[in-house]
């Protein structure tokens with residue numbers, strides 16, 4: 001097991017926080033399709049937004065498994081959108097700032113993201129480019145010693161409430177594809193940066209998802225993150241972490257759904273016995289338990305490599321693919337075992353059924369994962 005006594009203590013702290021300060025509000029936040037920004041501040045105060053960043057930036061200096069503990073425990077809050085928003089903040093938008101940011105960028109963007117006073121978003125996807133990241137069209141052009149940004153981004157988590165966005169822009173020609181892309185850190189308050197729409201979704205209700213537009217947004221060279229023209233390659237690194245932590249959270253969500261379903265199957269009676277006593281249902285439970293255990297251990301195995309700063313691209317893609325399969329099956333099977341109640345809005349399982357579908361799309365679809373595995377492992 002990769003977890004030490006320190007990880008166990010962290011788990012206890014997060015579990016306690018989630019059960020006392022998040023879970024009691026889950027229903028209200030789902031109905032409101034929003035949760036308050038004070039959650040970021042509170043988690044910043046508790047040190048949970050900077051678990052693996054150095055202390056000099058306000059972090060806790062932990063290893064990658066501290067992030068896994070957080071992702072796993074956030075899955076217990078019953079509102080998937082909260083965990084997703086926090087993961088974007090701590091594990092998606094900010095790692096590139098820590099890795100490639102100047103000291104000034106770290107002070108301006110990383111430190112307040114760690115203490116929860118600024119909210120971060122990550123802007124890759126566009127109306128005409130999602131899987132095909134190298135084809136993005138949001139442009140940053142050099143004008144009078146500045147960069148002028150024009151374009152739009154779609155499905156951006158934290159997009160409505162963010163204070164800044166890590167924005168993926170084209171700085172080269174369209175035909176340069178992956179070679180002409182650069183990352184920028186763009187403040188929300190800048191003129192020309194607008195939220196065009198807050199989007200309605202199938203699930204993850206409490207997180208905000210936005211369409212954003214950029215009309216002649218001017219930034220200086222100090223907004224460039226990393227090297228001009230290297231954005232695509234830097235982003236590919238970021239996406240590995242995003243897929244791995246997303247998988248850790250998703251399989252933990254499956255485990256929570258399974259635990260609740262197991263309890264239900266022991267209590268709910270039909271034809272004079274608990275429904276879990278029917279062999280067909282017992283076997284369904286065993287199959288889920290086995291699949292979750294195997295997938296979770298694969299996540300840990302790959303996470304150990306990531307923690308050692310290896311770059312297991314193919315295995316990370318496999319992780320996301322397998323976790324997506326397992327969570328889809330678990331969500332469907334658990335809902336079935338809950339019967340009519342499973343279909344009711346008030347049942348946690350119906351929310352899980354909707355929320356869990358995202359893992360097979362966000363941060364790269366199943367099909368994109370297969371393309372990566374085919375290329376990197378099979379030479380196809």
Ligand SMILES: Cc1cc2nc3c(=O)[nH]c(=O)nc-3n(C[C@H](O)[C@H](O)[C@H](O)COP(=O)(O)OP(=O)(O)OC[C@H]3O[C@@H](n4cnc5c(N)ncnc54)[C@H](O)[C@@H]3O)c2cc1C
Pocket residue numbers: 088122123124125129130131132154155156157158201204209358361362363364365366367368371
């Ligand atoms: C709730 C939510 C939150 C999100 N948050 C963010 C965020 O914070 N930031 C961000 O930048 N993005 C975000 N996304 C976007 C997400 O990463 C993209 O939706 C995803 O990468 C797929 O891109 P697309 O929607 O453009 O689909 P498309 O690329 O249009 O794909 C459509 C279908 O075609 C398939 N397809 C595409 N190419 C191939 C191929 N080569 N071979 C086989 N099949 C293919 C896909 O697998 C898919 O099934 C979010 C999405 C959702 C739903």
